[in-house]
Amino acid sequence: MTDDLYKREYYHLRSFEDLLYDAVMLSYMTHDIDFNSDEHGYQFALIRASIIDSILLLECAANCCISSLGLSGQFLNDIDKLPFPSKFEYFLKQFQPKVKFDRGCKEIQCIVELKTIRDSYVHPKVKKEKMVQISESAWEANFGKTKMLDIPRATKDWRSSHTVDVLKATNAFLNRYFLEWCKFDTNTICHVLLGSEEAHIPDCIGKTGGYGIDCIGTLDRAVTEWGIDFKYLGKRLQ
Numbered sequence: 001m002t003d004d005l006y007k008r009e010y011y012h013l014r015s016f017e018d019l020l021y022d023a024v025m026l027s028y029m030t031h032d033i034d035f036n037s038d039e040h041g042y043q044f045a046l047i048r049a050s051i052i053d054s055i056l057l058l059e060c061a062a063n064c065c066i067s068s069l070g071l072s073g074q075f076l077n078d079i080d081k082l083p084f085p086s087k088f089e090y091f092l093k094q095f096q097p098k099v100k101f102d103r104g105c106k107e108i109q110c111i112v113e114l115k116t117i118r119d120s121y122v123h124p125k126v127k128k129e130k131m132v133q134i135s136e137s138a139w140e141a142n143f144g145k146t147k148m149l150d151i152p153r154a155t156k157d158w159r160s161s162h163t164v165d166v167l168k169a170t171n172a173f174l175n176r177y178f179l180e181w182c183k184f185d186t187n188t189i190c191h192v193l194l195g196s197e198e199a200h201i202p203d204c205i206g207k208t209g210g211y212g213i214d215c216i217g218t219l220d221r222a223v224t225e226w227g228i229d230f231k232y233l234g235k236r237l238q
Helices: 003-007 016-032 042-067 073-080 084-095 106-122 160-181 186-193 216-226
Strands: 131-133 139-141
Touching: 016 042, 016 160, 016 216, 042 073, 042 084, 042 106, 042 160, 042 186, 084 106, 084 160, 106 160, 160 216
Parallel strands: none
Antiparallel strands: 131 139
16 A cells, blocks of 8 residues: 555445456356366356356446445435446436436346346245256256346356356446446546545546556456457457
8 A cells, every 4th residue: 555545534445346356257267167077066156156246346336436426315325225227327317418328228238137137146036937858867947048148047057158248248338338428538437436535526537547457467368268348447359
């Protein structure tokens, strides 16, 4: 920590960077584990963790945006109860009222779909489906898949490829939302999502400073192998 950091009265802890790296690195690990030698099922635990961290990344980003508005009291409590897609919509309307939060576009349809996965995961309920014979000696229950991303509804059916699909959907939305709709520059976005100082919109729009992710090189593999674009954070496809 720098001397300037020690002089601050408050440190603002944001979880965005941790969630981002956990989602990405856990995805790397799911691809690197040899499925045939994974006797303990570590791969499946890592897959679930990566997917949930990617979805929580959206929730964290929405909360960082709302925090930067400086709301307080009961109004803040009311806004805080909104689902994260609605938080993004509310935030956008404060600065770009003429820009439509197009719920019909692919990026938003995907994050709404991811929210249903998040809700099902954190509020687990017993579900039932009829068992169907799929071979002479095997039966299964098919719980279906999501429409946009083709993610199985049953977490037992999640695979490594699904971690990449969710990461792509999450970051595609964040790119479009912050860069195209909010029209923020990368430094402003990093200040809102990553900085340890108070972020107050609109004061920090265009504010200069050394904001950025600490281990941006860690994202290289996701960029080169999977084509995931983190340009809202300054990490672009080559």
